[in-house]
Amino acid sequence: MKKIILFVFAVASLVSSCSTPVSMGKQxxxxxxxxxxxxxxxxPINQTTHAEAKDYFYTTMYMPLCEKGYYVxxxxxxxxxxxxxxxxxxxxxxxxxxxxxxxxxxxDAAIFTIIKDWKRNNVGGxxxxxxxxxxxxxxxxxxxxxxxxxxxxxxxxxxxxxxLGALVGLIATAVNTAATDKVIAGRKCNAFVLSDLPxxxxxxxxxxxADNPAGKKFIxxxxx
Amino acid sequence: xxxxxxxAVAVFVLTSCxxxxxxxxxxxxxxxxxxxxxxxxxxxxxxMMEEYKKVIEKQKGARGEVxxxxxxxxxxxxxxxxxxxxxxxxxxxxxxxxxxxxKYISRIIKQLEK
Numbered sequence: 239m240k241k242i243i244l245f246v247f248a249v250a251s252l253v254s255s256c257s258t259p260v261s262m263g264k265q266x267x268x269x270x271x272x273x274x275x276x277x278x279x280x281x282p283i284n285q286t287t288h289a290e291a292k293d294y295f296y297t298t299m300y301m302p303l304c305e306k307g308y309y310v311x312x313x314x315x316x317x318x319x320x321x322x323x324x325x326x327x328x329x330x331x332x333x334x335x336x337x338x339x340x341x342x343x344x345x346d347a348a349i350f351t352i353i354k355d356w357k358r359n360n361v362g363g364x365x366x367x368x369x370x371x372x373x374x375x376x377x378x379x380x381x382x383x384x385x386x387x388x389x390x391x392x393x394x395x396x397x398x399x400x401x402l403g404a405l406v407g408l409i410a411t412a413v414n415t416a417a418t419d420k421v422i423a424g425r426k427c428n429a430f431v432l433s434d435l436p437x438x439x440x441x442x443x444x445x446x447x448a449d450n451p452a453g454k455k456f457i458x459x460x461x462x
Numbered sequence: 463x464x465x466x467x468x469x470a471v472a473v474f475v476l477t478s479c480x481x482x483x484x485x486x487x488x489x490x491x492x493x494x495x496x497x498x499x500x501x502x503x504x505x506x507x508x509x510m511m512e513e514y515k516k517v518i519e520k521q522k523g524a525r526g527e528v529x530x531x532x533x534x535x536x537x538x539x540x541x542x543x544x545x546x547x548x549x550x551x552x553x554x555x556x557x558x559x560x561x562x563x564x565k566y567i568s569r570i571i572k573q574l575e576k
Contacts, residue, residue: 276562297499301492304529305485309562312531314495315538315570344565421496440485440525 262436263448268382269436270448272375274346276309277438278339280328281320282351282369288420291356295369295424299349302428307441311343332372340376347382349373355388358420363394363411364460365423371431385453387431390460391423430457486523489516495535511539530560534567541574550574 263270279299284292296313303310319342320326332350339345355368366388373383397407434453437443494513498506514536518528537552553571557564 294496294500297496298492300531301488301529304531307485309530309560311563311566312535314499314535315531342566342569344562425492440530442524 260452261448262434262450262452265434265452266383266436268375268380269373270445272346272377272382273439273445274308274373274375274382275439276311276344276346277303277373278311278316278343278345278348278376279303279313280331280348280350281317281326282353283328283332284353284356286353286356288356291353291420291424294421295351295353295356295367298421298424299351299428299432302432303349303435306432306435307438307444309438309440311345316343336374336376336379345376347373347375354386356420356424360412361408363392365391365393365420367420367423367427369424369427369431373435383435385431385434385455385457387427387457387459389423389427389430389458391426392460392462426461430459483524485525486527486529487517487521488529489513489520491517491532507539507543511536514539528559530563531556533559534563534570538570538574546574 279296282292282295296317300310300313317326323342325331328350331348332352336348339348350372352370352372353367354370355366357366358364359366368386368388370386371384372381374380375382393411395407395410397403397405397410434450437445437447491513494506494510498510514532517532518536521528523529533552533556537549537554537556539549540546540552541549550571553567557567
């Protein structure tokens, strides 16, 4: 009997972990109305003191957006264009007119990101990133999708419970954390946050995911 | 038998959480381009170009096609390193595979040929 109850609980927790009350179609209706095909990645807006975060995070969104089924303009190519056209500061566009990207690139939508946190804690063994994502239509200017993620990557190493072991673990954690590129946390953040972005034309899920459960608007997670 | 049933139910429940195959094979593209972007050395460029070739030639993703932007990136790099004709060829392949990129890629080609 005990075993059966345990099993029922296990199944219930698995089922509930795959479902949230709001569907993607309800949470992101504009995505299903406009059906953007092409996305331009805007240079990130960096609110942290880590200047390198902007350049390094910029290119990480390309692959996950392609995997979602969109045509994504290569950030390596658009970066040069944005710099030439003095558009490398996305702050001037985040709430303004972005129809220029439709004219110049043919983009249906532009994705903006705001990096709110980008740090490394060697002693505690954690990399932390906090990024807000906003996808805006170049046609209507409306926000099609927005979500924020705070992701911590745990780089700690357990050296054991003895005094010496704990010290070894502390040093190993510091070395491992220092050696792990912060961009890894950025990539994980993309994977978490963009997981409930409705699928684009090249995905087998295109126009079939409206009933799938959407995630929370703010997602917080710690990953190994 | 009961264990088998339990395992089957567990597998069914887990697979109902939508797992999908990757649309494209990226090989080591992300790391190679990132490293070159961080430090533009000749050695890292060679590695990056090798990855471009792999992504273009060895596609085992669900779509069986080269990912958006890849022909364009590779073509652009080839052009910049002096292989102009070959580079232009790849840029045009991008437009052929993804007609929605026409406006942008044509603009790049125009700028390169100036």
